[in-house]
Amino acid sequence: MDAIQRVAERRADLTDVVTSLSRRLAGIKEASEWTSNDDEHDPEGVTIAFERAQVAGLLEMARTELGELDLAEARIRAGAYGVCERCGRPVGDGRLEVLPAARTCVACADRRR
Template sequence: MRTQTKLSAADLRHFEKLLRAQRHDLDIALGRIVTTLDGVIEARGTADDEHDPEGPTLTMEWSRISGVHSDLEVKSAEIDRALVRIANGSYGFCTRRGEPIGRARLDARPAAELCIDCARELEAQLKA
């Protein structure tokens, strides 16, 4: 077990500002993706592109854009949970073990819920 120090009030303000900026950027990206999805939905209703030899079909484009949209929603939810943890005083602590998450990890992944050890254990379990 590594010894970590609790984040200072200045650290928490820094991470909250960073997370809010990331959330804002995600909201913009989600808005663009929704507009793109709406365009594909509209085009899918009027076009028969399944036999078009040029480029991807609208169905393939729909799948690709839907995947990007889902990824952005997951990231957005992660940020929202991190902001809740800042508000309730649990930010910076591993949600699995309760140990402090290292500052370097939070700098790399401000929405991190797990310490690096727990993240590695979970990743190894998912690969097994």
């Protein structure tokens, strides 16, 4: 599979994720409207708030990765894809398979942590 296909496939997966998470978030918001009258005394209100924050966080991550995939596509067109942005060495096929939007090689990514 070449890079452009890999990015397209990951984008399709993420688009599905964003759709289902958005739906879940809407469902949670709806549910919280029914329980928010007595938030402090309602243990369910806390659970819903927690789940809502969790789903919102996942949604944010998926959207960020979609943005990264746009950048990856631009790099493919520019012929700069798969080259580590920090050290200029190849990012590596195995890594790109798992993370098609990766901008750095494993060594540089580890150093950043």
